[in-house]
Amino acid sequence: MFKKIKNFFFASGKTFNLAVYNELSYIFQSRTERMLFFYLPLLSLLILWWIFFPGAIRKIPVGVLDYSQSYYSRELVRLANASPSVEIIKYYDDALQAQKALNDIEIFALLVIPDHFSTKIKSAQSNSVLLKVNGQYGTHSEIIKSAFSDIVLAFSTGIKLAVIEKSGSGANYARNLALPLLPSVKMDANLELNYQKFLATALLPSVLHIFAAMAGAYAFGRNLRDKTLDLWYFACAEKKSLFLFFFALSGKVFPALVIFSFWGVLAIFITSSITFPSIGNIITMSIAIIDMLFLSVWLGVFLTTLFKSLRMGLSLSGFLSSPAFSFSGASFPAVAMPAGAHFISSCLPMTYFIKIQVGQLILHASPIYAMQTIFYFGLIGTILSLLSVILAYGLLNSPKDWGKR
Amino acid sequence: MTFLQVFLQSLKKAFSDKGVFLMIILAPIIYGIYYPWPYSSEIVRNVQIGVIDYSNSELSRELIRSLKSSPTLSVHLLSDENEAKNKIYTKEIIGYLIIPDDLKRKVLFSKDAVIDVVANAGFLVEAKNALSSIAQIVLYNNAQVNVITFLPKTKSMEKAKFIAQPLSLFIDSYNNPNSGYASYVVPAVAWLILQQTFAIGCAMLVSGLFEEKIIILSASAWLARIFALSLLHIIISMLFFGWIFIFWDFGRGQNLLGTFFLILFFSPTVAAIGCLIGCWLRERERTIQALIFTSLPIYFLSGFSWPFFSMPKFFQYLSFIFPTSHAIKAGIAFNELGGTIRAYLPSIIYLLILALLAFLCLLIFYSNDKKES
Numbered sequence: 001m002f003k004k005i006k007n008f009f010f011a012s013g014k015t016f017n018l019a020v021y022n023e024l025s026y027i028f029q030s031r032t033e034r035m036l037f038f039y040l041p042l043l044s045l046l047i048l049w050w051i052f053f054p055g056a057i058r059k060i061p062v063g064v065l066d067y068s069q070s071y072y073s074r075e076l077v078r079l080a081n082a083s084p085s086v087e088i089i090k091y092y093d094d095a096l097q098a099q100k101a102l103n104d105i106e107i108f109a110l111l112v113i114p115d116h117f118s119t120k121i122k123s124a125q126s127n128s129v130l131l132k133v134n135g136q137y138g139t140h141s142e143i144i145k146s147a148f149s150d151i152v153l154a155f156s157t158g159i160k161l162a163v164i165e166k167s168g169s170g171a172n173y174a175r176n177l178a179l180p181l182l183p184s185v186k187m188d189a190n191l192e193l194n195y196q197k198f199l200a201t202a203l204l205p206s207v208l209h210i211f212a213a214m215a216g217a218y219a220f221g222r223n224l225r226d227k228t229l230d231l232w233y234f235a236c237a238e239k240k241s242l243f244l245f246f247f248a249l250s251g252k253v254f255p256a257l258v259i260f261s262f263w264g265v266l267a268i269f270i271t272s273s274i275t276f277p278s279i280g281n282i283i284t285m286s287i288a289i290i291d292m293l294f295l296s297v298w299l300g301v302f303l304t305t306l307f308k309s310l311r312m313g314l315s316l317s318g319f320l321s322s323p324a325f326s327f328s329g330a331s332f333p334a335v336a337m338p339a340g341a342h343f344i345s346s347c348l349p350m351t352y353f354i355k356i357q358v359g360q361l362i363l364h365a366s367p368i369y370a371m372q373t374i375f376y377f378g379l380i381g382t383i384l385s386l387l388s389v390i391l392a393y394g395l396l397n398s399p400k401d402w403g404k405r
Numbered sequence: 406m407t408f409l410q411v412f413l414q415s416l417k418k419a420f421s422d423k424g425v426f427l428m429i430i431l432a433p434i435i436y437g438i439y440y441p442w443p444y445s446s447e448i449v450r451n452v453q454i455g456v457i458d459y460s461n462s463e464l465s466r467e468l469i470r471s472l473k474s475s476p477t478l479s480v481h482l483l484s485d486e487n488e489a490k491n492k493i494y495t496k497e498i499i500g501y502l503i504i505p506d507d508l509k510r511k512v513l514f515s516k517d518a519v520i521d522v523v524a525n526a527g528f529l530v531e532a533k534n535a536l537s538s539i540a541q542i543v544l545y546n547n548a549q550v551n552v553i554t555f556l557p558k559t560k561s562m563e564k565a566k567f568i569a570q571p572l573s574l575f576i577d578s579y580n581n582p583n584s585g586y587a588s589y590v591v592p593a594v595a596w597l598i599l600q601q602t603f604a605i606g607c608a609m610l611v612s613g614l615f616e617e618k619i620i621i622l623s624a625s626a627w628l629a630r631i632f633a634l635s636l637l638h639i640i641i642s643m644l645f646f647g648w649i650f651i652f653w654d655f656g657r658g659q660n661l662l663g664t665f666f667l668i669l670f671f672s673p674t675v676a677a678i679g680c681l682i683g684c685w686l687r688e689r690e691r692t693i694q695a696l697i698f699t700s701l702p703i704y705f706l707s708g709f710s711w712p713f714f715s716m717p718k719f720f721q722y723l724s725f726i727f728p729t730s731h732a733i734k735a736g737i738a739f740n741e742l743g744g745t746i747r748a749y750l751p752s753i754i755y756l757l758i759l760a761l762l763a764f765l766c767l768l769i770f771y772s773n774d775k776k777e778s
Contacts, residue, residue: 047702104748128573135581136741138589152574159571198529210698310690318697333531341443358527365494
């Protein structure tokens, strides 16, 4: 009995090792595999990280159409120019010329100051200015709107203070009268509203999720496509057995898991370099990303075995993983999505991964908050791996299903 | 094989090869419906925020009432900061307000009545929406308090209103009046979807021809292949910017001629690049694997979501090699804003240069006027 168990462990270990060795040999011999496992992930991480390196968008070009040409209008423009987010690049004389500049995206917004601007202020009448903003460029327009809201608020407060002080109130008292409720905004981390912290940190795992799912699909699918399932299996196992097949298939996807885990942990370290979490947070997220990539790799294998085709496995892995970022709630809040899309969002692993990543790496929450997600990633990954093994073993015994394009 | 024969062979392949058909014809339509779906509500609503009301005064209740009336916010009353922090960590709320216990007294005696607002900027879009709504509501409440304070002094409602708000800002977010997220992001991503699916389809078709060993590698054959595939793509692109945009009711058709003109250059450029990738990979399924992951980096390099002028110089140059970097800019100007062809001629010339370079590479590296053995 003991000998039997020993032999079983020896055979399964040997099968696993041979499968790992054969897969690694293939990866290192193939130019495309090397590109997909090493060069492109590195390049993607670098691109996605460094694009957002400046952190904030500054000096968005804006135009001014000043019909007033008064002291007050110039004061408002001066305040606008002092804002780091926008830059007044051109003054226009007529509306048509300004509209053309907006349409041709020479400027992203136009501040229109009416001709009665100064007169109304002097005669203590409520006044307004118009900001025409190109809503088609959402990131730019949101920054411009926020900047001009602040500029107009600062301008208004200045006038308020002057009027109240004129009535004989002290400067401090006047300020309190002008702004009775003072909102004091405190960002819970990412104080400077840094896009690198918010966007790049979510994009890095998203792109690795795509890579890993594809790699899983290709690792098994290529033997299915090339009708070499039996050759592959008997190169690492001596006899047909579901248990040995489990070790053979696990060995086949193991290199992909290890290599992408390396990139995943690197992504966590890169993110941590600007968010400064604790060692506990870093370790938790390193485990989480390995867990998520484990799930991704097996998702690719599962889809390939389910549809018995490499092409379908890759297409579906891509279909599920590439829009995962859009459905994750990082760019558009999940609560605002329609019910169906919200349901899909709640089925995709990236949604949960980004939630715990923000908690751990940006908010520095206790690792306990990530445990449930890590557990479910592991559980679902294990279920997918077991289902894949059963389906793939069925394919090994069904040569008529091999070679589908 | 003559030009016409290769042209017809390519069209036949595009319809008979399931993989190529899926990528060139079906995938743009599927993605056109699937991708905008999460954003289809356009406006961010029901952002969950917490309020800790230590004041329990009439003024604080008025403030909470105003917050609750905002369609952007969904307000939860919380007992203390610990509860609020827990809810932020589990993302049950995106932020919270702390109303101090002496709020009413401070307002009455014109002292600083500070309301702390805490937000989770790890989800920046959601946090910004919440903060902007909170700020508007607090400003509105300020204006109301101002009017009540100054009315007895000025004895004129108009003057009191002037002191409360001397200057207001009207925002005309033209072409996207509600600042809808889908209306902003999808017209740009549409070009990316059309590029990626078409490039994969072209690469898959060429790889398939290599695998079947029936590829003709001559200048006229490459031209015929590019023309045939581009013809299909031009039709699909017009369908995309027509019917799919009508389906989702996105802004469209401001300069139809400009959009059509751009597609005429965009499709052959992507076809030539796709053929080049297919020649290099020579394995049908590899094309999916090699091209799908590139979507995210290419989108962010296009300068749409993250402006060119905020990118490091190297990436500004790198972005020029992707057709989308030129097509998104010109496409949005034509289709959404009514920009002129003249203003976007440089984008079209860049596309032409890319097409010529890719075609030249095909001629230099993959053209021998012989059937490959």
